Amino acid sequence: SRALPLLYVSELAKGAGLAEDPALKERVQGAITRVLNYQAASGSFGLWGPGSGGLWLDSYVTDFLTRAREVGYDVPEQAMLSALENLQNALSYDVDVKSQGSEIAYAVYVLARNRRASVSDLRYYAESEINNFSNPMSRAQLGASLALYGDQTGAERAFGSAFELAKATPSNSGWRNDYGSALRDG
DSSP: OOSTGGGGHHHHHHHTTOOOOTTHHHHHHHHHHHHHHTBOTTSOBOSSSSBOOOHHHHHHHHHHHHHHHHTTOOOOHHHHHHHHHHHHHHHHHOOOHHHHHHHHHHHHHHHHHTTOSOHHHHHHHHHHSGGGOOSHHHHHHHHHHHHHTTOHHHHHHHHHHHHHHHHHSOTTOOOOTTSOOHHHHO
16 A cells, blocks of 8 residues: 555656655565565465455555556566456456445456456446446446446446446445545545
8 A cells, every 4th residue: 555656656756846766666666575475376465464355455456566567667477467367266256246346346447457357247337237336436447447448438427327426425424345435436
């Protein structure tokens, strides 16, 4: 969690005319190494050691590794492939959108960002199951996934659904298993 925003500090510093922190790259690369030390043989990630922290955690860590790779950090190919295959395998079993919609949407988004999502699954979720995704971020992640695959119409429908749900969600909606809040979704 501390390393994810660091991926974008150099870009922001450059835009603001500030000097780049020479230790930044080392800190982020060290975080990548630490995270990979918590990866199990199955590709899943644990909080305190190799294991499985669940689909949301696996998606979050794989999202971090994806973004790190996109901005030029060294992420070992085999570790990345294992993480992506783990998400794909989990989606074969975790299909209860009503209870795990946040986790499913995030995993689908991370897979789409890596060009590994099933377009038919994306369309099914966005067209048939969208109302079962209980928070705006999940619906927006489906919209972003569809946009990554060029389905502008489906993406606009999913984003519209996310926006309507965000407007209807009270700001004190309580704890969520995706660590989200109405503020973040807004």
